[in-house]
Amino acid sequence: MAALTLTRSLHFPPTPPLKTLKQHQQSKPKTITITATSLSGRKLAAAVIGGGPAGSSAAEALAAGGVETFLFERSPSTAKPCGGAIPLCMIDEFSIPLHLIDRHVTRMKIISPSNLTVDFGSKTLKSHEFIPMLRREVLDSFLRSRAQSNGAHFISGLVTDIEVPDFSSSKPYIIHHTINNRKHSLAVDLIVGADGANSRVAKIIDAGNYSCAIAFQERIKLPDDKMEYYHDLAEMYVGNDVSPDFYAWVFPKCDHVAVGTGTVCARQDIKVYQRGIRERVREKIKGGKVIKVEAHPIPEHPRPRRVRGRAALVGDAAGYVTKCSGEGIYFAAKSGRMCGEAIVKASEGGKKMVGEEDLKREYLREWDRKYMNTFRFLDLLQRVFYGSNVGREALVELCGDEYVQRMTFDSYLYKKLASGERWDDVKLALNTLGSFMRCKIVGREMEALKL
Numbered sequence: 001m002a003a004l005t006l007t008r009s010l011h012f013p014p015t016p017p018l019k020t021l022k023q024h025q026q027s028k029p030k031t032i033t034i035t036a037t038s039l040s041g042r043k044l045a046a047a048v049i050g051g052g053p054a055g056s057s058a059a060e061a062l063a064a065g066g067v068e069t070f071l072f073e074r075s076p077s078t079a080k081p082c083g084g085a086i087p088l089c090m091i092d093e094f095s096i097p098l099h100l101i102d103r104h105v106t107r108m109k110i111i112s113p114s115n116l117t118v119d120f121g122s123k124t125l126k127s128h129e130f131i132p133m134l135r136r137e138v139l140d141s142f143l144r145s146r147a148q149s150n151g152a153h154f155i156s157g158l159v160t161d162i163e164v165p166d167f168s169s170s171k172p173y174i175i176h177h178t179i180n181n182r183k184h185s186l187a188v189d190l191i192v193g194a195d196g197a198n199s200r201v202a203k204i205i206d207a208g209n210y211s212c213a214i215a216f217q218e219r220i221k222l223p224d225d226k227m228e229y230y231h232d233l234a235e236m237y238v239g240n241d242v243s244p245d246f247y248a249w250v251f252p253k254c255d256h257v258a259v260g261t262g263t264v265c266a267r268q269d270i271k272v273y274q275r276g277i278r279e280r281v282r283e284k285i286k287g288g289k290v291i292k293v294e295a296h297p298i299p300e301h302p303r304p305r306r307v308r309g310r311a312a313l314v315g316d317a318a319g320y321v322t323k324c325s326g327e328g329i330y331f332a333a334k335s336g337r338m339c340g341e342a343i344v345k346a347s348e349g350g351k352k353m354v355g356e357e358d359l360k361r362e363y364l365r366e367w368d369r370k371y372m373n374t375f376r377f378l379d380l381l382q383r384v385f386y387g388s389n390v391g392r393e394a395l396v397e398l399c400g401d402e403y404v405q406r407m408t409f410d411s412y413l414y415k416k417l418a419s420g421e422r423w424d425d426v427k428l429a430l431n432t433l434g435s436f437m438r439c440k441i442v443g444r445e446m447e448a449l450k451l
Helices: 053-064 089-093 136-149 200-204 225-231 267-280 329-346 356-385 389-398 404-415 421-451
Strands: 005-008 030-034 047-048 067-073 103-105 107-111 116-118 130-134 151-156 158-163 171-181 182-187 190-193 212-221 233-239 243-252 256-265 289-301 312-315
Touching: 030 421, 047 053, 047 171, 047 182, 053 067, 053 136, 053 190, 053 329, 067 089, 067 171, 089 329, 103 107, 103 243, 116 389, 136 151, 136 329, 151 171, 151 225, 158 200, 182 329, 190 200, 190 329, 200 312, 212 267, 233 267, 233 389, 256 267, 312 356, 356 389
Parallel strands: 047 067, 047 190, 067 151, 107 233, 190 312
Antiparallel strands: 005 030, 103 130, 107 116, 158 171, 171 182, 212 256, 212 289, 233 243, 243 256
16 A cells, blocks of 8 residues: 655654643654554554543553654643542552542441431441542643653644544544644544543544433532531432432532532433532531532443544543443543553554554453443443432442442442352342332332322
């Protein structure tokens, strides 16, 4: 196949890593040659669109593995609204410095529609275990800086359009973007889409539609005595008043709490449900001052297509947010890293071109093999327990069982489906049926009281 000659409009200073490309210097354009397999005297070039945990982790893996990497982020000073909880295993796996952690949560309270409250974790967490809580703006900035220190070129700019070659060809993708209202273009061999639920990359590869929830969150600075109550405590509330298909939360941060909720089926009423959670926690946040209001779409399931041509989706763009728990940070970072490492492997350290089959084999199939059952299981739990107040009452009642708590923490903290004892699993199934029967009666009595 004949080689294609391209011109890049970006100039790269000779001293790596490049910290920012806010302004382009005038210089002789860089010419690259792209062939179907081997690369003539240059590295494989990749653009990562989106600088959150998914994009930064992908960029770090790519750059460290020998791929010339460009990390785009349109708004480095902001971050996606997020509860901020990460699993304990992520600290070691992703070398997260402990000073980034705002709170070590060792206690959780889960509150049912009838205000049945269950303490979750105070007896079942081991002495060294906790749920790390952090702020996304802090984590995202750290991960981007680390990607840069490994050689990724950071571009603080807005991607406005992507020219897509024929999916069977070896022609480059052209990334059109603006920096300080000036237009620029960049030619690359492949793209990693880490640009969130409304992903531009997903649109250009026709990744298919999917359902999106909306998360709404207020950050509230509390008086000292109120903040002390949440020192190591997080709360989850369920009920039709706070969400018809999810849960609401109060999560502690460094000097404030995040109070929020989410829903898929009633997104237009999200502010109604936010008023509902504020009402449920009224006395606990009394005297607090709202310092920030945030809202953002959250994907509800993996997209039908996550790889096409030489483009792959990771994180929210791929739909990697779990139902039931709404967790996304770990799966975003993990998918970005797995995708980056897969490209490095398939390209033999940035020396060879990669294609769609390489991405599917090295990234997508490995991801699905490792995590798809987790997503399906949590989808099932959400359908069973979040669809009605009866189910929610049963969920909270079951959460009082120490076996349920231990299994939950083993699965969440260490990111694996915990395997329990057969007899305990049988008892759990029977207890679940019993809880549904009792909670159905409780629900009828509550309705009768309302009448």
